[in-house]
Amino acid sequence: MSFLFQVPSTAYVRLSLFNIVAGIACLLAVTILAIPQLDLVHISKALDWAFSAILPNYCLGRSISNLFQNAKFNKICNVKDILSSYCLDGSFSNLFPNVSICDIASRICDSVDIECFCNLPSSPFFNIIKPCCKGKCGEVCLPWERNFLSWNIPGIGRLLIFLLLQAIIFWILVFAAEINIFRVIWYKKKSSFVTPIQREEEDDDDDVRKEREHINSLFIDDLFKTNILVLKDLTKYYDNFLAVDNLSVGIQRGECFGLLGINGAGKTTTFKMLTGDVVISSGDAYIDGFSVKRNVRKIQHQLGYCPQFDALIEQMTGREVLTMFARLRGVPTHVIERQISYLGKVLYFDTHIDKQVKNYSGGNKRKLSTAVALVGNPPIIFLDEPTTGMDPIARRCLWDALEKVLSCGQSIVLTSHSMEECEALCNRLVIMVNGQFCCLGSPQHLKNKFGQGYILIVKVGYHFWKRASLLSAGNSHHNPLFRPVVRHQDSIHRQEEAETSFKRDLAEVKSFIETTFPGCVLKDAHQGLLQYHIPDIKLTWAQIFGTMERAKVRLNIEDYLVGQTTLEQVFLTFARSQRFTREN
Numbered sequence: 250m251s252f253l254f255q256v257p258s259t260a261y262v263r264l265s266l267f268n269i270v271a272g273i274a275c276l277l278a279v280t281i282l283a284i285p286q287l288d289l290v291h292i293s294k295a296l297d298w299a300f301s302a303i304l305p306n307y308c309l310g311r312s313i314s315n316l317f318q319n320a321k322f323n324k325i326c327n328v329k330d331i332l333s334s335y336c337l338d339g340s341f342s343n344l345f346p347n348v349s350i351c352d353i354a355s356r357i358c359d360s361v362d363i364e365c366f367c368n369l370p371s372s373p374f375f376n377i378i379k380p381c382c383k384g385k386c387g388e389v390c391l392p393w394e395r396n397f398l399s400w401n402i403p404g405i406g407r408l409l410i411f412l413l414l415q416a417i418i419f420w421i422l423v424f425a426a427e428i429n430i431f432r433v434i435w436y437k438k439k440s441s442f443v444t445p446i447q448r449e450e451e452d453d454d455d456d457v458r459k460e461r462e463h464i465n466s467l468f469i470d471d472l473f474k475t476n477i478l479v480l481k482d483l484t485k486y487y488d489n490f491l492a493v494d495n496l497s498v499g500i501q502r503g504e505c506f507g508l509l510g511i512n513g514a515g516k517t518t519t520f521k522m523l524t525g526d527v528v529i530s531s532g533d534a535y536i537d538g539f540s541v542k543r544n545v546r547k548i549q550h551q552l553g554y555c556p557q558f559d560a561l562i563e564q565m566t567g568r569e570v571l572t573m574f575a576r577l578r579g580v581p582t583h584v585i586e587r588q589i590s591y592l593g594k595v596l597y598f599d600t601h602i603d604k605q606v607k608n609y610s611g612g613n614k615r616k617l618s619t620a621v622a623l624v625g626n627p628p629i630i631f632l633d634e635p636t637t638g639m640d641p642i643a644r645r646c647l648w649d650a651l652e653k654v655l656s657c658g659q660s661i662v663l664t665s666h667s668m669e670e671c672e673a674l675c676n677r678l679v680i681m682v683n684g685q686f687c688c689l690g691s692p693q694h695l696k697n698k699f700g701q702g703y704i705l706i707v708k709v710g711y712h713f714w715k716r717a718s719l720l721s722a723g724n725s726h727h728n729p730l731f732r733p734v735v736r737h738q739d740s741i742h743r744q745e746e747a748e749t750s751f752k753r754d755l756a757e758v759k760s761f762i763e764t765t766f767p768g769c770v771l772k773d774a775h776q777g778l779l780q781y782h783i784p785d786i787k788l789t790w791a792q793i794f795g796t797m798e799r800a801k802v803r804l805n806i807e808d809y810l811v812g813q814t815t816l817e818q819v820f821l822t823f824a825r826s827q828r829f830t831r832e833n
C-alpha cells in the first residue's frame with residue numbers, strides 16, 4: 250500500500266473506508282438483492298461470485314453470516330429437534346389424534362435423517378418439515394446445508410477456497426513487489442516507448458560534457474574499477490515537469506561529492522531516484538555495478554541515507570533507533586553497541602542517546618539521522634542537507650566525523666546550502682540549475698574557472714545622512730513648543746538632502762570603479778554596498794589596494810574589501826538562471 254499512498258494518515262482513512270465498503274456494504278447489497286420479492290436474485294448471485302472472487306473481507310463477512318444462518322436453519326431442520334418440539338409437548342397429537350406419527354417418526358428417525366420424511370408420499374409430518382426438503386419445497390425452501398463446509402450456499406467451502414486463493418495471489422503480489430518485478434517490468438515497458446531526450450550538447454559546460462563522454466565511452470565494469478556510483482543520463486519527469494535532466498557522473502571510492510543548487514534545483518529528486526523512492530524516467534544509476542532499475546534491493550543494502558526531513562520514530566530512544574537500523578543492516582550483535590557509542594561520541598550527541606527522539610532538539614535529530622546513515626559502514630552515504638539546524642560547533646564536529654568516514658574509503662554524496670561546508674568537505678562538486686549540472690570540478694577549479702579575477706566590495710559612506718538625522722534628533726531638545734512640527738519638517742528636509750547626496754556619492758563611486766577597472770561587472774548593489782567582479786587577472790593586489798586607498802580619501806567610501814572570488818559568488822552566478830516555479 251506504500252506504493253499508493255504518500256501520507257500515512259490518508260492511507261489509514263482511505264483503507265478503513267475501503268474495508269468498510271468492501272466488507273459490510275457489499276454484503277448488505279448482496280443480501281438485500283437476494284430477497285425474492287425484488288426479483289433481483291440473479292444479480293445478487295452474480296455479485297456474490299464477483300465479490301467472493303476479489304474481496305477477502307467480503308469472503309470473511311459472508312462466511313460468518315453464512316455460518317450463523319446455516320446453524321440456525323440446521324437447528325430448524327434437525328429431525329430430532331422437530332420431533333421433540335412437536336411430539337413431546339403433545340401439540341402434534343392434539344392436531345392429529347388418530348395418527349401415531351410421533352411414535353412412527355421417532356422410531357424411523359432414530360435411524361434415518363430428514364430426507365426419509367421428505368420422501369414420504371404424503372404425511373402431515375411432511376408438511377411441517379417441508380421448508381427443509383430441498384427440491385420439494387417450491388418457493389419456501391430454507392437454505393441450509395448439513396455440512397457447514399459445503400460448496401453450496403450457505404456452506405462456506407466456496408468462500409474458504411476463495412480466501413485461500415486470494416491469500417496465495419496476494420502473497421505472490423507482495424513477494425513480486427518485494428523483489429522488484431513490477432518496477433523492472435515498468436522500466437522495460439517504458440523504455441520501449443520513451444524516446445531519449447535530444448540534448449544540445451554544446452550548451453553544456455565542457456567539464457560536464459567531458460564527464461558525460463567519459464561515462465558513455467566506458468563499459469559499466471570498467472567504470473566500477475574506480476567508481477562506486479555512476480549516474481548515466483539520469484532523468485526524472487513529474488508528469489510533464491522535467492525535474493532532473495540527463496545527469497551523468499561517476500563518483501569515486503573515498504570521494505565526497507557535493508550537489509549544490511537552490512531550492513527546487515532537483516537535488517532531493519536525484520537522491521530519491523538513487524534510493525529507489527521514486528521511479529527513474531530515463532537513464533539509469535549504478536552502485537557498485539548494480540543497476541538501480543533492476544537491483545534496487547541490492548543497492549539499498551549498499552547505501553546509507555540521511556533524508557532532508559528526519560524520518561525517525563519519535564517514541565524510540567536514539568539508541569533504539571540506531572540498534573534497529575544496525576540490525577536491519579545486518580551488523581553483528583556484538584558490534585552494534587560499540588558502533589552506537591562511537592557514533593554518539595563522534596557526532597556529539599552521546600549524552601542524549603538514551604532520550605526519546607521526541608525530546609531531541611532539531612540539531613540533535615539531524616545528528617541522529619546522520620548517525621542512522623553511517624551505521625553499519627555502508628560503502629556509499631547520501632546526506633541531504635545534514636547540517637541544517639546545527640550550531641557551528643556541532644557542524645564542525647560533523648565535518649570531522651565525515652572526514653573520518655572518507656578516510657576509511659567510504660564515499661559521500663552531500664547536498665548543502667552552506668558553501669563553507671562544501672569547500673571544507675567536497676573533493677568535487679556540481680552546481681545544479683533546473684535539474685542540470687551547470688559546472689563540475691573541485692571547489693578551487695570552479696573558483697578559478699568561473700571566478701577569475703577579484704571581488705571588490707565597496708561601502709559608500711552614509712555619515713552625512715546619519716549626521717543629519719542625529720542633528721535633527723538633537724535639536725528637538727531645545728524648543729519643546731515648536732518641536733513636533735519643526736522637527737518633523739526639518740527631519741524630512743534633511744533626510745531628502747541626505748538621500749540626494751548619498752545617491753550622488755553612489756553614482757560617483759560607481760563611475761570611478763567602472764572607469765578605473767574596465768570590464769568590471771556590478772554583481773550586487775544593496776544599501777550602499779557595491780559588489781564588483783574585476784576579471785582582469787593582470788592587475789596586482791597592490792595596484793587595486795593603491796587605487797582604492799587614494800579613492801577612499803577623495804570619494805565618500807567608508808570601507809572596501811578586495812578578495813578572491815568565493816564559491817558563493819560562483820554559485821550565485823549560476824543560481825540566477827534557475828527558472829522559478831510558484832513553489833520555489
Ligand SMILES: Nc1ncnc2c1ncn2[C@@H]1O[C@H](COP(=O)(O)OP(=O)(O)OP(=O)(O)O)[C@@H](O)[C@H]1O
Nearest residue numbers: 487492510511512513514515516517518519830832
Ligand atoms: N512529487 C512531486 N511531484 C511534482 N513535482 C515535484 C515532486 N517532488 C519535487 N517536485 C518538483 O521537482 C523540482 C525539484 O525538487 P527537489 O525536491 O528535487 O529540489 P531540491 O533541489 O532538493 O530543493 P531543496 O533544496 O528545497 O530541497 C521542484 O520544482 C519540485 O517542485
